[in-house]
Amino acid sequence: xxxxxxxxxxxxxxxxxxxFVVSFVAGVASKLLCKPSWARKYSVALTxxxxxxxxxxxxxxGAANRFDLYLPADGSSARYGLVVxxxxxGFTQGDKSEDEKMLTWLCSKGYVAAGINYTLRTEENGCSxxxxxxxxxxxxxxxxxEAKKLGYRIDRMAVAGGSAGGTLAMLYAYRDAKDAPVxxxxxxxxxxxxxxxxxxxxSYGLDxxxxxxxxxAAGLFGVMLGKExxxxxxxxxxxxxxxxxxxxFLWVDENSAPSVIAxxxxxxxxxxxxxxxxxxxxxxNKVDHQYFELPHSGHGLQNDDxxxxxxxxxxxxxxxxxxxxxxxxxx
Amino acid sequence: MKLTFRNPFRRxxxxxxxxxxxxxxxxxxxxxxxxxNILVGGTMFGGNFL
Numbered sequence: 001x002x003x004x005x006x007x008x009x010x011x012x013x014x015x016x017x018x019x020f021v022v023s024f025v026a027g028v029a030s031k032l033l034c035k036p037s038w039a040r041k042y043s044v045a046l047t048x049x050x051x052x053x054x055x056x057x058x059x060x061x062g063a064a065n066r067f068d069l070y071l072p073a074d075g076s077s078a079r080y081g082l083v084v085x086x087x088x089x090g091f092t093q094g095d096k097s098e099d100e101k102m103l104t105w106l107c108s109k110g111y112v113a114a115g116i117n118y119t120l121r122t123e124e125n126g127c128s129x130x131x132x133x134x135x136x137x138x139x140x141x142x143x144x145x146e147a148k149k150l151g152y153r154i155d156r157m158a159v160a161g162g163s164a165g166g167t168l169a170m171l172y173a174y175r176d177a178k179d180a181p182v183x184x185x186x187x188x189x190x191x192x193x194x195x196x197x198x199x200x201x202x203s204y205g206l207d208x209x210x211x212x213x214x215x216x217a218a219g220l221f222g223v224m225l226g227k228e229x230x231x232x233x234x235x236x237x238x239x240x241x242x243x244x245x246x247x248x249f250l251w252v253d254e255n256s257a258p259s260v261i262a263x264x265x266x267x268x269x270x271x272x273x274x275x276x277x278x279x280x281x282x283x284x285n286k287v288d289h290q291y292f293e294l295p296h297s298g299h300g301l302q303n304d305d306x307x308x309x310x311x312x313x314x315x316x317x318x319x320x321x322x323x324x325x326x327x328x329x330x331x
Numbered sequence: 332m333k334l335t336f337r338n339p340f341r342r343x344x345x346x347x348x349x350x351x352x353x354x355x356x357x358x359x360x361x362x363x364x365x366x367x368n369i370l371v372g373g374t375m376f377g378g379n380f381l
Contacts, residue, residue: 027360298374
């Protein structure tokens, strides 16, 4: 082989390697950065035409007791629907600002929208799912009061969230709605745990019949509840009563708010099995609901765009039905 | 002045190059899916195209 041919071949190998690396990086970037076309509609930028944002309004003494209020540009209605959207983050992280696009989208539809922060759990502060849910309960009347001060009278509401926010949204909708200052007309959430039976929490190793597994389950669920749980009570009927304050599905009854929910079958963070109790409770109590099961996805609902799109379309449909902008609402 | 294009590769080299570009893009997307699946759960195939 002549030297020139060798040189050409070497050059081709290098160009091939470069082309592969560049296209690999382009593939990674396209997967990370390109949203599917249907999802763009839910990502709205906040402009004067959409509405105004009032940041960090206080609802309590704690540093985290703040909410953001999104007021629609059209302030001429006599009454408004409020949509509260609660952020994700495993009860230990996250912030209302992460949901700005979702909240702005809700505002663009004519709702007063609110993102509420809650005190995140740390090893030191001892906060729990229960204490966080009580903060949300305390916040909602303040949100409505503040909206009224700014000229937006609220007469109905929906509550929503993702993951940890989904759990808190369900607790408000099913457990606390009776104490809400306005009727809770619907709830939508994705991948929020609504039950805490150790047999469902296999992805955390809590389902095993070993002392270590029981101890870990008692520890984790105790932290979530904000109370110590004895290992011996875990598989007994008393446990259900003990864990009820944070088990949203146990509060579902025939008067519960219509719900739209979505879960990923391969979820390791919020184990998929936990959703079964919720779906059964909604069915048993004949609550108007739509349940979306994403067969290839985990906690990010990331591999089933078609079904995710249907979930969002159904959320819109339920909002229009149960929380119509400006109009009379379904009872 | 007349511009002329000199094809730097043979036909089979172009085919190899295009195949590598396609494989790179597919593997890049699959790699992201794989990492996300490890973190939050999910399957490598099915559902979304890539």
